[in-house]
Amino acid sequence: xxxxxxxxxxxxxxxxxxxxxxxxxxxxxxxxxxxxxxxxxxxxxxxxxxxxxxxxxxxxxxxxxxxxxxxxxxxxxxxxxxxxxxxxxxxxxxxxxxxxxxxxxxxxxxxxxxxxxxxxxxxxxxxxxxxxxxxxxxxxxxxxxxxxxxxxxxxxxxxxxxxxxx
Amino acid sequence: xxxxxxxxxxxxxxxxxxxxxxxxxxxxxxxxxxxxxxxxxxxxxxxxxxxxxxxxxxxxxxxxxxxxxxxxxxxxxxxxxxxxxxxxxxxxxxxxxxxxxxxxxxxxxxxxxxxxxxxxxxxxxxxxxxxxxxxxxxxxxxxxxxxxxxxxxxxxxxxxxxxxxxxxxxxxxxxxxxxxxxxxxxxxxxxxxxxxxxxxxxxxxxxxxxxxxxxxxxxxxxxxxxxxxxxxxxxxxxxxxxxxxxxxxxxxxxxxxxxxxxxxxxxxxxxxxxxxxxxxxxxxxxxxxxxxxxxxxxxxxxxxxxxxxxxxxxxxxxxxxxxxxxxxxxxxxxxxxxxxxxxxxxxxxxxxxxxxxxxxxxxxxxxxxxxxxxxxxxxxxxxxxxxxxxxxxxxxxxxxxxxxxxxxxxxxxxxxxxxxxxxxxxxxxxxxxxxxxxxxxxxxxxxxxxxxxxxxxxxxxxxxxxxxxxxxxxxxxxxxxxxxxxxxxxxxxxxxxxxxxxxxxxxxxxxxxxxxxxxxxxxxxxxxxxxxx
Numbered sequence: 001x002x003x004x005x006x007x008x009x010x011x012x013x014x015x016x017x018x019x020x021x022x023x024x025x026x027x028x029x030x031x032x033x034x035x036x037x038x039x040x041x042x043x044x045x046x047x048x049x050x051x052x053x054x055x056x057x058x059x060x061x062x063x064x065x066x067x068x069x070x071x072x073x074x075x076x077x078x079x080x081x082x083x084x085x086x087x088x089x090x091x092x093x094x095x096x097x098x099x100x101x102x103x104x105x106x107x108x109x110x111x112x113x114x115x116x117x118x119x120x121x122x123x124x125x126x127x128x129x130x131x132x133x134x135x136x137x138x139x140x141x142x143x144x145x146x147x148x149x150x151x152x153x154x155x156x157x158x159x160x161x162x163x164x165x166x
Numbered sequence: 167x168x169x170x171x172x173x174x175x176x177x178x179x180x181x182x183x184x185x186x187x188x189x190x191x192x193x194x195x196x197x198x199x200x201x202x203x204x205x206x207x208x209x210x211x212x213x214x215x216x217x218x219x220x221x222x223x224x225x226x227x228x229x230x231x232x233x234x235x236x237x238x239x240x241x242x243x244x245x246x247x248x249x250x251x252x253x254x255x256x257x258x259x260x261x262x263x264x265x266x267x268x269x270x271x272x273x274x275x276x277x278x279x280x281x282x283x284x285x286x287x288x289x290x291x292x293x294x295x296x297x298x299x300x301x302x303x304x305x306x307x308x309x310x311x312x313x314x315x316x317x318x319x320x321x322x323x324x325x326x327x328x329x330x331x332x333x334x335x336x337x338x339x340x341x342x343x344x345x346x347x348x349x350x351x352x353x354x355x356x357x358x359x360x361x362x363x364x365x366x367x368x369x370x371x372x373x374x375x376x377x378x379x380x381x382x383x384x385x386x387x388x389x390x391x392x393x394x395x396x397x398x399x400x401x402x403x404x405x406x407x408x409x410x411x412x413x414x415x416x417x418x419x420x421x422x423x424x425x426x427x428x429x430x431x432x433x434x435x436x437x438x439x440x441x442x443x444x445x446x447x448x449x450x451x452x453x454x455x456x457x458x459x460x461x462x463x464x465x466x467x468x469x470x471x472x473x474x475x476x477x478x479x480x481x482x483x484x485x486x487x488x489x490x491x492x493x494x495x496x497x498x499x500x501x502x503x504x505x506x507x508x509x510x511x512x513x514x515x516x517x518x519x520x521x522x523x524x525x526x527x528x529x530x531x532x533x534x535x536x537x538x539x540x541x542x543x544x545x546x547x548x549x550x551x552x553x554x555x556x557x558x559x560x561x562x563x564x565x566x567x568x569x570x571x572x573x574x575x576x577x578x579x580x581x582x583x584x585x586x587x588x589x590x591x592x593x594x595x596x597x598x599x600x601x602x603x604x605x606x607x608x609x610x611x612x613x614x615x616x617x618x619x620x621x622x623x624x625x626x627x628x629x630x631x632x633x634x635x636x637x638x639x640x641x642x643x644x645x646x647x648x649x650x651x652x653x654x655x656x657x658x659x660x661x662x663x664x665x666x667x668x669x670x671x672x673x674x675x676x677x678x679x680x681x682x683x684x685x686x687x688x689x690x691x692x693x694x695x696x697x698x699x
Contacts, residue, residue, distance in 0.1 A: 089676055099640065101633040103676055107685045108629050136657035137630030137650035 010084030022143020026074035034066025184245030192235025287313035379521035380445025544601025550642035559593035626684035
C-alpha cells in the first residue's frame with residue numbers, strides 16, 4: 001500500500017472547501033453573458049433616433065451591474081460550498097440565495113463520475129458527480145482539484161462497499 | 167436467500183432466435199404521423215381547390231414515409247441470447263441495446279387503434295436503469311399472440327432467475343420449464359409457463375365508476391379543447407338567429423338572454439359527456455390483478471394497455487384527490503416503481519388507478535407497501551407557515567391589480583383587490599393541508615388545497631434528501647425537505663415546516679437501518695441474477 005497521509009474527511013465544524021480556482025470557472029461565463037447582453041442592448045440603443053449618450057445608458061447600467069454580479073456572486077458561492085464525509089453519509093452544503101443541505105448515505109451511492117469541461121480543464125479543476133438510484137438525490141461537487149476529487153471518490157466508494165459486508 | 171446450486175434445478179437458458187418485427191409494423195408506426203399529414207392535406211385540398219394535384223402529392227409523400235419505415239423494419243431485429251434481450255436497429259448507424267432479463271422491471275403491452283385493426287401489439291420494456299433513455303426497449307410491433315407470449319417469457323425468466331423474489335410463490339423449476347422440445351428451442355415462442363397461483367383480483371372498475379372518474383377529474387381539462395372547437399364552429403349560430411329575427415330592442419335582449427342560457431346549458435352538457443366518454447374509452451374494463459410477486463393491469467377500449475409491475479420494486483404511492491372527489495369520498499392512486507426513463511413516455515414506471523373509493527385505500531396500501539399507515543396523524547406546521555402562504559397568495563393579486571390600475575389609469579380596477587379575500591381563504595386551506603408523518607416504516611407527506619396530494623414512501627426506499635431554505639424561509643425558521651426515491655424526477659416535498667423538525671426527520675430517514683437492509687437486499691438480488699443468467 002502506498003504511503004499517503006490520513007484521509008481528510010472534514011467535519012461539520014471544519015468542513016472541506018472547493019478549490020479557489022473554481023471562482024474563475026464561474027466568473028468567466030457570467031462576464032461573457034453580461035457583455036453580450038449589454039452589447040445587444042447597446043446595439044438596440046444605437047438604432048434609436050435620440051442623440052448623444054442617452055440611448056446607451058441602459059446598456060451601460062446593464063453592463064456595470066452584470067459585470068459586478070459576475071465578479072462578486074461566484075465568490076459568495078465558493079464561500080458557501082462546503083462538504084464533509086462522515087462514517088455514514090457524505091454531506092454537502094451550498095447555495096447563496098436558497099441554502100441547500102444535501103446528505104447521501106454511502107450505501108446508496110451507485111457510482112461517482114469525474115467530469116471536466118474545457119473551462120474547468122483550463123483552470124485545473126474537476127467536478128465530482130455522485131449518483132444514486134434517484135436523479136433528485138444526486139449531488140455534485142464542482143471545482144475540486146483532481147487529487148482531492150480522487151480522494152473523496154475513493155473514500156466514499158470504500159465506505160459504500162464496506163457496508164455490503166455488514 | 168441463495169441461488170439454487172444444483173445444475174439440474176437451474177432453469178434452461180432463455181433463448182429466442184433473432185427475428186424481425188411483424189411485417190406490417192411500418193404501417194403501424196407511421197400511422198400517427200400519416201394521420202396528421204392527412205388532416206393537413208385534407209384542409210389544404212379543400213381550401214385551395216387543386217384537389218387532384220395535392221391528393222396525389224399527399225399519397226406520394228405517404229408512400230415515401232412508409233417506404234422509409236420498411237427500410238427501418240428490415241434493419242430492426244431482436245432476440246434473447248443467454249438470458250439477455252438484444253435489440254439491433256438503425257439504418258445508417260447500427261445501434262445495439264442489450265438488457266439482461268433479470269433487470270426488467272416492467273413489461274407493457276399496448277394496442278392502439280391501428281394495431282388492433284392489424285392484429286398487432288407493442289411491447290415496452292422498462293428496466294432498473296437510472297432514467298436514461300438507453301434503459302428502455304420498445305418493440306413496435308409484434309403479432310398479438312407473439313406479443314403475449316413474449317411478455318410471459320420475459321416475466322417468467324425474470325422470476326426464475328430471482329429466487330429471492332417471493333419465497334412462497336416462486337414456481338419450482340420443473341413446473342415452469344417450457345415444453346422440452348430441444349431441437350427447435352428458441353425457434354418458436356415457447357408456450358407460457360403455467361402461473362404459480364391463481365391471480366387475485368385487486369381492483370376492477372365498472373363503467374359507472376369510470377363515468378364518475380371522467381366527470382370529476384382531469385378528463386374535464388383534457389376535453390376542453392374539443393368543446394372549445396365545437397363552440398367555435400357552432401357558437402355563432404344562436405347570435406345570428408337572434409340578430410336576424412329580433413324585431414324590437416326588447417325582443418333582442420330577451421332573445422339573447424334566453425339563448426345565452428340555452429347555449430351555456432348545451433355546452434356544459436357536451437363538456438360533461440365528452441369527459442365521461444374520454445374516461446370510459448381510456449380506462450374501459452380497468453382490472454388490477456395480483457399474480458404472485460407482480461401486479462398486472464389491463465385497461466382500454468380503443469387503445470389497450472397492459473402493464474406489469476413487480477411488487478418489490480414499488481417505491482412510492484401517490485394519492486391524489488381534488489376538492490370535488492374528496493367530497494365524494496374518492497381518490498386516484500399512482501403506484502411508482504423504480505424506473506424513470508422517458509422514451510416510453512414515462513408511463514411504464516407508473517401504474518395508475520384512476521378512481522378508488524377511499525375505503526379501499528387501506529387494502530391497496532397494505533398490498534403494495536405493507537406497513538403503510540392508511541390514515542396517519544400528520545404533524546402540522548407552525549404559524550409562520552400560514553403567514554408565509556397568506557403573503558404568497560395575496561401579493562400576486564395586489565401586484566397584478568396595482569399594475570393594471572396604473573396601466574389603465576383607472577381607479578375602478580382597484581375593486582379587483584377584493585380578489586385578495588379568496589386568495590387568503592385558499593392560503594389558509596393550503597396551510598391546513600400541509601402535513602407530514604414519519605413512522606418506523608414509512609414517511610407520509612401531504613399538500614394541496616384544491617388538488618390534494620398525499621405521498622407514502624417506505625423509509626427503506628428513501629435514496630436521499632435535500633433540505634432547502636430561501637431567505638424568506640430562513641428568516642422565520644422554515645425550510646422545505648425534498649425526499650427522493652428511486653426513479654423519481656422531482657422528489658416528494660415536505661414544504662415549509664420548522665427547520666428543527668425537518669432536521670429530525672432527515673436524520674431519522676438517513677440513519678434508518680431498514681434503508682441499509684433494503685439496499686443490501688437489492689444489490690444481493692441483482693448479483694444473484696447475474697450469477698444465474
